[in-house]
Amino acid sequence: MSIKVTVLVQKEDNWYVSKCIDNNVASQGKTIEESLSNLKEALELYYENGKPETMNVQTFITTMEVAI
Template identity: 40%
Template sequence: MQVTAVLTPEDGGFVAYNPETGTATQGDTIEEALANLREAVELYLEEFPLKPAGPPIITMLDVKEHA
C-alpha cells in the first residue's frame, strides 16, 4: 500500500506527515524521518485499517501573505 509523505525542513531536521492517517513524526535526515513515519503509519494501520480510495491528488497553491 502506498501512502503520502509530506516532509518539511525544521530546526536542523525534518517533520514527516501522512495526511491519510494524520500521523506525524520527525528525524534528523529525510531517510530517518521517512523510516519513522513508515513505522508510525504501520502501527496506526494495525488498529485503524484504511480502505483504498485511489491515489491522492497533491498540489500547491499560492496564498496572500499578511504582515
C-alpha cells in the first residue's frame, strides 16, 4: 500500500528540513534529495504499525502576498 502526503522543504542554515504537513513528521539532510529520502524512511517507520487516519485528502498549498 502507498499513500500520498504533502511535504514542505525549507533550508535552515546548512541543512534542508523536510516536514510532512499531514502528520508533522520531519527529517533533514545536507541536500534536498537526502532530506526527502530521510523523511520517507521516517514516514515508513511512523506508519509501520497502522494505517493513517485520513487518506487521500486533497491539500492545496499556495503563496500569497501580504502588505507589511
